[in-house]
Amino acid sequence: MERFKSLEQSERDLISAMNFLGQALQELSKDKPTAKAAEQCSTHFVNYMQAVETNISNQISYLSQAATGREHEGSAYGSQKVLDMARHRMEHSRSRLKELERQRLIQWQEVRMSQPQQPPQPPPPPAYKSEPLDFGDSQDVVQILDEINHY
Secondary structure, X not given: OHHHHHHHHHHHHHHHHHHHHHHHHHHHHOOOOOHHHHHHHHHHHHHHHHHHHHHHHHHHHHHHHHHOOOOOOXXXXXXXXXXXXXXXXXXXXXXXXXXXXXXXXXXXXXXXHHOOOOOOOOOOOOOOOOOOOOOOOHXXXXXXXXXXXXX
């Protein structure tokens, strides 16, 4: 909203500058122009045009920052990008931990198969803390392990 107000102010300043330019030209077109009046109108014209130029330059700078994806006033792009990357890293870490847990169980089963038959023992707990992995129905896992142990 502030950006629009700033543009509206530039529009009003531009109109004022054009009015002063008209007055300066009117003064100069007289048979006996007054240098002081023409100079004052010219000075006001230049001042208004400098204000318009400054404001428009600021607007262009803001828009170029917004268009290139750089952080700017009112932008959540940078924060959103950081959040998305953090979520991506977290999902990658979870998938890697699941894969490591799966490999650990496979190795444990191979060790169990190479040892003489002993009463079943649960696999050693993981060396890290994580959320429990979902392997489906626990009865299915027990049945699969029993079938592997029978061979």
